Amino acid sequence: MSNDSSAKRLRRFRTGGAALFLGSVPVIWLVGPAAAYTLGVIGVAAYLYARDRVTREQYRTLRSQNEAALDARRIIDHGAFPLPRAGGWAASSDLLALLGELTLARRPAHIVELGSGLSTVFLAELLRRHGHGRITSIDHDAQYAEQTRERLRARGLDDLVTVVCAPIREQEIEGARYPWYDCEQLEDVDCIDLLLVDGPIGSSARSCRYPALPVFKGRLSADAVIVVDDADRDDERAMVAAWSADYGMDLEWHALDGGAAVLTLRR
């Protein structure tokens, strides 16, 4: 939506609000005070809802323009493909910044992530330009896994990343049954220095991200760090608290978009 059309919408809401107010006198006279009160409440609720939608659309436009400006700069300055857009299904920009900071500070030799996409491309670019090491990116969906491979190939980053497609399968993990990435596809994944937990899809089942630590705990290096996206959700909060208690891990909360938690093994 352009700024012009959002300005027009705002003008329409204001005109509508004024008309509603002026029209209320004959309405009270026609339908009586109780019905007019009900209509008034409905009108105000509708107005607030519509105003909220405009604000959200304006926010989206602003964000998208901001990212497009960064893309344009990147193309001019580096002759490089822009990164896939942040937010929504993809990692938010503030999560990327946190991952970037941790990667530069800790120099992980092996990054493993659950849920491929923007984060994969971002981390691979970072490793190529400023670091060393490799990435294993795990995706349950063959199409998304291929899309990530394609994005990596387009940027010449495919030698740094192995994208593993491990479909979700109901399996027994530490005595309980969970739908999680098919563990048989993950047998070779070890020596993990940074683990990003951003999959499977949060809404797919209760505690659907919980198996990550039971499965990978024995494959973490001594100073490994675990980053959990969407940590503000009830499920993830409970999961992270349980991991911290059950596996003796220090826990840090980060007030990012959707929340993030960072766990490290207690020494």
Ligand SMILES: C[S@@+](CC[C@H](N)C(=O)[O-])C[C@H]1O[C@@H](n2cnc3c(N)ncnc32)[C@H](O)[C@@H]1O
């Ligand atoms: C939260 S996403 C992972 C995002 C990834 N870390 C990134 O930064 O782009 C979890 C999974 O959702 C799936 N996914 C990604 N984009 C999607 C979309 N637009 N609609 C449905 N599923 C999507 C992929 O299979 C991905 O592994």
